[in-house]
Amino acid sequence: MPNIDLEHLLNTYIVPFGLKILAAIAIWIVGGIIINMLASLLRKAMTLRKVDPTLVSYGESSLKVALRIALVMAILDVCGIQTTSLAALIAAGGVAIGVAWSGLLSNFAAGIFLVLLRPFKVGDAISAGGQTGEVTEIGLFATTLTTGDNLRVYVGNSKIFADNLVNYSANPHRRVDLKCQIANGVEPLAAIAMLQKHVSRVANITLNPAPTIEILEFNAAGTLLAVRPNCSNKDYWQVYFDTNKAIAAACAEAGWPVPAPHQIEIHQS
Template sequence: MEAIITQLQTLALTDALPFLLKAMGALVLWFIGRAVITGFRRVLNLGLQKRQFDSTLIRYVESLFSGSLTILLLLGILGMMGFETTSFAALLAAAGIAIGTAWSGLLSNFAAGVFLLVLRPFRVGDEINAAGVSGIVQEIGLFATTIDTGDNLRISVGNNRLFSDNITNFSHHPHRKVVVKLPLIHGQDVHGLMEALKARVAEVPGVLAKPAPGIEVVEFTALGPVLAIGAYVVPTQAGPVTGAIALATEETLIASGYMVAPPSLKDSLAKAG
């Protein structure tokens, strides 16, 4: 019995005690490492918020930062405990390559989403046209952007397709120009009609006084000149104000006694031209 007790004491001193000391050291290292990671994460969050980065991007960067440092911390703890970490690191690298190859399309959308959040070609609430979709941006996700169209349809567009296409942002500037074209026939008082239209369009609700509305001849056809009635509006009111300008144009034409050429005359003039 004494020999067994002696062997157990020797085993405890040679194996168990060093293992317990390593385990206690690993536990202390874990708590210290997590505290340091949490502190760095808070500093990173404050720095990104100070630079006014998007909240979605801030959460992503925080998670990526915390996850990467936690993996490094675990590898350090395993190495301190005596485990071989080289094969484990190689396994992680191989898994990363396999996942990247399998999810190449998803990762391209992810990368494009990060660029959209950093470069900010548009924001939530902006009206844009990109990737064949026009509407109001509702959400900029890491993989897809959600857009509500004018006919109340919700469309999710992959960020890679969105980022690789031309993006037209209708809401970027404080005002937007809308244009209504008016074809005329020969024989009309063009200058008088232009002055009347300019005065009438300036009275349309939603038309900005500065920059002032403008009317010019943009084309000259066989039937007659074509006027372009341009006015500046708030971007969100572009559709309604365009309709109001068209209605005001019709009222002005009726009040001035403007006559529309008969279809037969139009056809003959068009053929002659």
């Protein structure tokens, strides 16, 4: 059995390998701290220049990803792994990786277009990818929404581009569409005046444009009125519910009968 020189083995292999591992750990920790500091400085600088919050978050995320990749390459170099060979290997498998990550890459590309074209920004209320909510973050690969029932939803950026996008916050006001059915025998113009009096008292409706109350149609139950106040998007549901209450209050004050279908009976002699 050959003699094993433990000292030679220790000095030649184990100690250098251990030092490389310790150096890699140290570089990872220190590099992570430096990356967070640089990202924080970038965020503060962009915030001081009053850059859009969407661009701030996107720029910070992009910087972190780029610096993390550089940090991993530096650690591999310290450990003695030839990064040039690794890069060649990645390039050789680029097609396969591209196919496997096609969805991820399409989300990344869509995220870049979202930042450049800016169809919405953080804080806007939108409907996209089958979800409706307030935008809390536009990430590299997905956009984060907070729904009306306080759920956090992540929608892939490519899905947002592939579907119709509705931005409820883009315009200064939004119309609330409601209806009021009045019974046969109730004078429509008098009903409109009564509704105008009550609806005009609803909080947070806009005065320009003013609430619109018009005859929508005549049906078997009587006259169907369209009640359409306007408000900012943040007040939409408050105005929606309060306008319904105003319609109920107007009906109660006027003492209008409950609308019911009316049929004309024809008697033959």
